[in-house]
Amino acid sequence: MNNSNKLGNEDNFLEQIFKYVDGTECLNFVSSDLSDYFTIEQEIDQRRITVNKFDVEEVLSRVDEEGQEFLQVNFVSGKKILLTKQLIGFRPLTMFGLDMDKLPKVVTTPDIMNIFDAIQESLCHEDNSGEELEVLRKVYDSVVCGGESVGFNLEAERALFSRIPTQILRTSA
Numbered sequence: 001m002n003n004s005n006k007l008g009n010e011d012n013f014l015e016q017i018f019k020y021v022d023g024t025e026c027l028n029f030v031s032s033d034l035s036d037y038f039t040i041e042q043e044i045d046q047r048r049i050t051v052n053k054f055d056v057e058e059v060l061s062r063v064d065e066e067g068q069e070f071l072q073v074n075f076v077s078g079k080k081i082l083l084t085k086q087l088i089g090f091r092p093l094t095m096f097g098l099d100m101d102k103l104p105k106v107v108t109t110p111d112i113m114n115i116f117d118a119i120q121e122s123l124c125h126e127d128n129s130g131e132e133l134e135v136l137r138k139v140y141d142s143v144v145c146g147g148e149s150v151g152f153n154l155e156a157e158r159a160l161f162s163r164i165p166t167q168i169l170r171t172s173a
Helices: 002-022 109-124 130-149 155-162 166-170
Strands: 027-030 037-042 048-052 056-063 069-075 080-083 088-090
Touching: 002 027, 002 037, 002 056, 002 069, 002 080, 088 130, 109 130, 109 155, 130 155
Parallel strands: none
Antiparallel strands: 027 037, 037 048, 056 069, 069 080, 080 088
């Protein structure tokens, strides 16, 4: 009886997610042949997150400081995502040597390009420091790994970053 109750909760959680996403203009479901998974795409950057429906542990309706409703989706693994009207938020992954208190608690995929732009800008300045570049590299890794850990495919972002010669990122100019 406990299992059927759990199954009922899973169905309710999925229904909450589907209803919320259907009510937004900037998030869309992408059709999939996989019956145990669903994929949501953000219109702003066409980034997609794929979620195993059995990994969803809880769905909470929340309201931000501006009064906008969003959903917090908690996974069995302890990870979570936030579904807003425009974006999917996630937590950056903790990185050794990176002060996580200086990073936002929740980031989005567009933040990845902002960090990449900051790296490029820093590389263009003669007075850039190797330390600053190393911190930016760790922030980039933290956000990309955090996104991948919740289901985003961020191979394109990894490939973009890999085009920067590693010796530039490891030495000061």
